[in-house]
Amino acid sequence: MNKVLVIGASRGIGFEFVRQHREAGAAVTATARSEEGLARIQSLGATALQLDLLNAAQADGLARLIQGEAFDFIVLNAGVYGPRSAGLQTPTADEFDAVMHTNVLGAMRVLPQLAGALAPGARLAVISSRLGSIGLRTSASGWLYRASKAALNSVLKDASLAFDGEAICVAFHPGWVRTDMGGAGADIDVSQSVADMRRTLAGLGPKDNGSFLNHDGTALDW
Secondary structure, three states: OEEEEEEOOHHHHHHHHHHHHHHHHOOEEEEEHHHHHHHHHHOOOEEEEEEEOOHHHHHHHHHHHHHOOOOEEEOOOOOOOOOOOOOOOOOOOOOOHHHHHHHHHHHHHHHHHHHHHHEEEEEEEEEOHHHHHHOOOOOOOOOOHHHHHHHHHHHHHHHHHHHHOEEEEEEEEOEEEEEOOOOOOOOOOOHHHHHHHHHHHHHHHHHOOOOEEEEOOOOOOO
């Protein structure tokens, strides 16, 4: 039986990872900030842990909560979009802090806590975005979100070096997904996006460590 950890699973992509892995018979541990989110995770038969990435003490305590576990698949999904700017509109200090602390600092807090909880050959993914790609960029819209995902890609690359030989680490563009963040007019259903990412993760090999991938496994420019 596979063991799975999903960070940020109260709704959307994270919740769908929990649902599909549970449907496949995996033992799933997942995190949420709110009591409502924890209850939704528990309703699927998963173990729910309260974790707010903006709370340093909670993030630093994750290793203790998962001590003794060995996860085959880990997905770091927690993230926010922030202001939906159309161009070079300066974010407020509070907007900047909320996005960068959640999307970047949160990952930098959590990833070190996972070092002792990796099963042999573990696969670890962060949910990034094509919008974070510098090479593919053709618009300045949402530039704070773009900056945070570019930084998250850098964090993932460093994690791939630190965990080399222990886990295969990738950053995913999940597609433009129909979730609360993506909106009803997005291109792809959340169930399809997650099914693609699960399939891609299962097929990864050592050569894929440190890659930036589309949900279907296609390589993306950094």
